[in-house]
Amino acid sequence: MNTQQEIDYNRIAKVIRYINANFRQQPSLEELAEQVHLSPYHFQRLFKQWAGTSPKKFLQYISLNHAKNLLKDRQATLFDTSYDTGLSGTARLHDLFVNIEGMTPAEFKNGGVNLQIMYNFHSSPFGNLLVASTSKGICHMAFYTDQDKEFSALVNKFPKAIYYRKTDNHQQNALRVFNHDLSDIEDIKLHLKATNFQLKVWEALLKIPFGELSTYGKLAKQIGNPKASRAVGTAIGSNCVAVLIPCHRVIQSTGAIGGYKWETPRKSAIIGWEQAQLNLEAEANP
Structure with a gap:
């Protein structure tokens, strides 16, 4: 139900x-x-x-x-200067708390042998989420409509891991991204299975400030490979950590919202929600 x-x-x-x-x-x-x-x-x-x-x-x-307008008027330098603006509250800069640690080649290769994964099903303003974590951080955070299917997708990524249905501190911290007040949040850690290129793209995504947008082409330039827009798009589509790695902030160069791994209406919803939070923050701190 x-x-x-x-x-x-x-x-x-x-x-x-x-x-x-x-x-x-x-x-x-x-x-x-x-x-x-x-x-x-x-x-x-x-x-x-x-x-x-x-x-x-x-x-x-x-x-x-x-x-x-966002793409035209907000330049990359805004990220560097946002600390000094009246709108540089913790809600819009939550990405500063996120750190990525790639899995070792052995962990990557052996399907998670001896890896203990805690997981649980949670609700959010944008639908149900499966959130999973290792001792090092979040390894999976995805919206779902079919609970069993999403859990199977997680197991397929780490078929030899040991699974426990439990909510740990990593999950609790990650879910607080949906709260308005992140002032006392602990560091959010990510422990991800990815290639070096994917990690590079995902780290670039984390540099897009809360409530801002970028394009595939801009990200390709940012990672030093301006001709790799298509490969960047593929890496973004491989993201397994919704919201924390903000692939929803990447749109087409035309300004169209574009696709989203977890449904385009949800992408639009999150973009609009982030803008609403900035608006509320601006009203609270004129």
Whole structure:
């Protein structure tokens, strides 16, 4: 049976699909509420509770125009100067807490022999998550609709590991990425099975600040291989840690949102949610 949080997310995802297809018409509150068979009042309240902002502002955040403006107006130097701005709160700079450690060649090769993996199923504002961790950090964090299927995908990555269904500190820290206050969060560690190129791309993703966007081409240049846009896209698609490694912040050079491993409406939702958090932070710190 679906949880209320999952039902609410599915409602919001349906609305976002509608917005993505009809943003040029700037649909009204009544039109959006009609998509999920709620009164405008109840829809607005649910949406604001979920996203922290009104449907109207959220529509602006995820529109194609907004994406283009982000790419045009926000240059790479913003990451370096954001520390000194009035909006450089912990919520937007949570990526600074994330460190990546690649698995050793032996761990990579032997399918996780003697590797102990803690895992559990969690809820989030964007749907259900399977989060798994080793003693060194998070090794898997993925949205799912089929619990058994997602767990099987995890086991296929590390077929010889030992699995325990348990929530540990690494998982608890990772899930706090969805909280508004990260001021006392411990370092989030990632323990990943990847090639050197994939790790290089994922580290570049971590340099995209909270609420900002980049493109495949920009990332390719950032890692010193400007002709590797397609390979960068493949590496991004191989990311197994949702949200913490923010592959949702990469869009097409045209400004279109593009695809996402865990469904495009969810990508739009996370982009819009991050923008909403920045807006709330700006209002709180004028």
